[in-house]
Amino acid sequence: MEYLISAFWSLLELIFFHYFWNAFLEVKTTKKMYILSFAGAWFLPTIYTLIGLNSDYGQIMSYVIISLVCILNYRGSLLRRLLFIILPYIFGTIINTALLYGSSWLLGISVADLIWRKITYTFVVTIGKLITILLAWTVFHIRSRKKTESLQRKWLLLTLSFPVISFIVILTIYYEFRNQGDLSLGLVVINILLTLSNIAIVYLIQLMEKSASEAKKLALLNQQMEIQTSSILALEQNYRAQRKATHEFQNQLQTIRSLITSGDYSNAQEYIQQLQGTQSTRIFSVSSHHPIIDAVLNHKYQLANDNDIDVRIQVNDLSGVSIDTNHIVVLLSNLFDNAIEACLRYDGERLIHCSILASDSLYISIRNTSLPVEIKNNYIETSKEPREEHGYGLAHIDLILNHLHAEFIRSYSDGLFEFAAEIPLEN
Amino acid sequence: MISAKYNSAELAESCRAEIGVHMIRITICDDNRPFLEEIRSKIRSILSHRKIDAEIRVFDCAEAIQDDLISTTDVFFLDIDFADMRYNGIDIAKRIRRIRKDSIIVFVTNFIEYAPEGYEVQAFRYLLKRKIDSTLEQCLLQTIDKLQTEQETIQISTSGETRKFPLSDVLYIESQAHLAVMHVQKAGHHSVKTYKFYSSLSSLEDQLSHQGFLRIQKSYLVNMRHLQKYQCTQAILDNGTILPVSEKIYSEQKQKYLLWKGRQ
Numbered sequence: 001m002e003y004l005i006s007a008f009w010s011l012l013e014l015i016f017f018h019y020f021w022n023a024f025l026e027v028k029t030t031k032k033m034y035i036l037s038f039a040g041a042w043f044l045p046t047i048y049t050l051i052g053l054n055s056d057y058g059q060i061m062s063y064v065i066i067s068l069v070c071i072l073n074y075r076g077s078l079l080r081r082l083l084f085i086i087l088p089y090i091f092g093t094i095i096n097t098a099l100l101y102g103s104s105w106l107l108g109i110s111v112a113d114l115i116w117r118k119i120t121y122t123f124v125v126t127i128g129k130l131i132t133i134l135l136a137w138t139v140f141h142i143r144s145r146k147k148t149e150s151l152q153r154k155w156l157l158l159t160l161s162f163p164v165i166s167f168i169v170i171l172t173i174y175y176e177f178r179n180q181g182d183l184s185l186g187l188v189v190i191n192i193l194l195t196l197s198n199i200a201i202v203y204l205i206q207l208m209e210k211s212a213s214e215a216k217k218l219a220l221l222n223q224q225m226e227i228q229t230s231s232i233l234a235l236e237q238n239y240r241a242q243r244k245a246t247h248e249f250q251n252q253l254q255t256i257r258s259l260i261t262s263g264d265y266s267n268a269q270e271y272i273q274q275l276q277g278t279q280s281t282r283i284f285s286v287s288s289h290h291p292i293i294d295a296v297l298n299h300k301y302q303l304a305n306d307n308d309i310d311v312r313i314q315v316n317d318l319s320g321v322s323i324d325t326n327h328i329v330v331l332l333s334n335l336f337d338n339a340i341e342a343c344l345r346y347d348g349e350r351l352i353h354c355s356i357l358a359s360d361s362l363y364i365s366i367r368n369t370s371l372p373v374e375i376k377n378n379y380i381e382t383s384k385e386p387r388e389e390h391g392y393g394l395a396h397i398d399l400i401l402n403h404l405h406a407e408f409i410r411s412y413s414d415g416l417f418e419f420a421a422e423i424p425l426e427n
Numbered sequence: 428m429i430s431a432k433y434n435s436a437e438l439a440e441s442c443r444a445e446i447g448v449h450m451i452r453i454t455i456c457d458d459n460r461p462f463l464e465e466i467r468s469k470i471r472s473i474l475s476h477r478k479i480d481a482e483i484r485v486f487d488c489a490e491a492i493q494d495d496l497i498s499t500t501d502v503f504f505l506d507i508d509f510a511d512m513r514y515n516g517i518d519i520a521k522r523i524r525r526i527r528k529d530s531i532i533v534f535v536t537n538f539i540e541y542a543p544e545g546y547e548v549q550a551f552r553y554l555l556k557r558k559i560d561s562t563l564e565q566c567l568l569q570t571i572d573k574l575q576t577e578q579e580t581i582q583i584s585t586s587g588e589t590r591k592f593p594l595s596d597v598l599y600i601e602s603q604a605h606l607a608v609m610h611v612q613k614a615g616h617h618s619v620k621t622y623k624f625y626s627s628l629s630s631l632e633d634q635l636s637h638q639g640f641l642r643i644q645k646s647y648l649v650n651m652r653h654l655q656k657y658q659c660t661q662a663i664l665d666n667g668t669i670l671p672v673s674e675k676i677y678s679e680q681k682q683k684y685l686l687w688k689g690r691q
Contacts, residue, residue, distance in 0.1 A: 360656065
């Protein structure tokens with residue numbers, strides 16, 4: 001009977017962890033894997049209890065297994081996951097301790113005596129665990145679904161220290177209680193105060209993450225503005241060059257007309273041949289029927305050519321591409337800027353191959369020669385220092401691609417960096 | 428008649444992809460006669476230096492290029508802007524594509540303009556006339572590489588005989604019990620023929636994965652050249668065939684497909 005109750009309490013704890021973690025973290029495994037790991041986390045400690053393992057070892061084993069379940073099933077940095085492994089333990093312990101003490105006070109007996117009253121004790125502990133589930137469920141439903149972490153490592157490390165210390169204090173209190181055989185009001189108050197402080201820490205983390213997220217959005221907006229300003233300046237330069245070319249063309253036509261009118265045909269022919277030899281690169285080299293994409297590509301094509309980078313572009317009719325202009329400008333500008341930057345650092349042949357093809361989806365591919373890059377989880381670690389402030393271009397690319405529900409891949413081999421993405425287009 | 432149960436040596440024989448380049452047939456069309464001769468001479472020099480046989484024909488007007496010649500030419504070098512305003516290089520390319528879809532088209536021009544029209548005729552490269560000295564050789568070598576890829580074949584033993592098929596004609600290979608079933612659609616034809624042979628899909632995957640084939644599901648190995656749409660629920664080929672996909676491997680395989688597409 002005791003084993004059944006213990007197994008039931010384990011199940012309630014796992015439900016509590018499930019709601020708490022899902023309120024703050026993003027699941028990364030399949031549903032099947034998730035259920036299997038939780039089943040394992042429930043089953044293994046139950047076996048330990050059945051085989052009569054020392055309760056302390058059993059408890060440690062339980063902590064380790066629960067920690068592994070969180071690490072395996074949820075996304076995020078290890079520090080962040082560690083934080084959200086320790087916090088539920090603290091909250092769970094405090095709530096149960098407070099309930100135990102409150103019940104013992106109501107009944108006018110000591111906590112130690114309450115534990116001996118098996119039915120009452122079972123009832124109190126079960127209610128305690130149900131309360132923790134209710135609280136976790138409430139937090140799960142109240143919190144927004146955004147679980148992407150924006151907090152820098154150093155801040156996470158600092159905020160983690162308080163829950164860790166709290167956890168150690170609570171464990172110490174627990175062992176004190178075991179040695180003394182009872183729980184004093186003072187210790188219960190300390191537990192409650194620690195819980196409240198940890199709730200404040202969780203709230204602080206949320207505020208800091210929100211602030212970091214706002215800072216990223218602001219940086220993205222600033223970059224969008226910079227790119228649009230630079231695109232407008234490039235368009236203005238192209239317009240001026242076009243006006244100049246038109247003006248020069250009028251002068252050239254006038255010269256040819258004068259020569260022909262005066263009968264000087266051989267000089268007219270020579271002049272025309274001269275002109276053919278000095279024709280410069282056409283200003284507009286890309287014409288995809290999407291004026292914004294053309295503006296960006298033409299600008300970047302010129303920039304690349306000015307830096308002796310061989311550029312090949314493949315486009316089909318992009319007039320039907322309905323993606324938000326800001327997104328497309330920032331995406332293509334960042335992709336091309338990264339490609340140009342990589343080529344400039346490369347000693348060998350500098351080339352950029354770009355394909356932008358629209359059908360039911362928009363396919364974008366950029367391949368460029370490059371020095372070796374480290375790609376982890378489809379992300380390039382920035383080489384610029386300080387790292388926290390750079391890498392925004394790459395982060396913006398990913399932010400936009402994720403926002404557009406794109407599938408994408410980065411790859412590097414044999415001196416060639418490749419990026420390819422497919423973005424669904426709304427019909 | 429399906430051949431008897433195979434052993435591993437027969438397996439190696441029964442499905443072997445081969446590559447090779449016969450003599451290259453090149454046609455150049457440009458209304459600038461001096462430039463036409465110049466580029467012919469350069470191409471001949473580059474190919475003979477590399478001991479590659481080639482037959483080169485030159486034309487200064489598009490109308491002189493017969494359909495018979497188009498159907499046997501492997502590589503076209505075309506100017507885009509012609510003095511005769513009735514046509515341009517894109518028009519010539521469209522005519523070429525109506526007759527032959529797999530020939531390689533290189534535009535040689537004074538101004539490069541990347542536009543949908545170039546994509547529609549599957550232009551392989553654009554070369555600037557004023558940079559022809561520095562870019563022609565590399566372009567030719569890439570063209571030869573591409574030709575080799577297009578001419579790759581797969582050899583199988585089916586119905587008691589050994590047959591060879593261009594890889595580009597293979598739509599997909601399906602696994603049925605212990606047999607592999609190859610679905611082939613010849614270029615320019617609508618009908619799809621199937622050929623059964625003994626082979627495991629895994630060994631075919633090892634052999635053909637570097638030649639543009641992708642395992643989208645346990646029973647399907649698809650030629651990415653013919654893959655029009657690849658989603659988590661289904662894959663659609665360019666002839667309308669719909670195939671099931673494996674959800675488990677979809678993410679990884681989709682990434683391979685995205686990278687492959689960018690390399691074409």
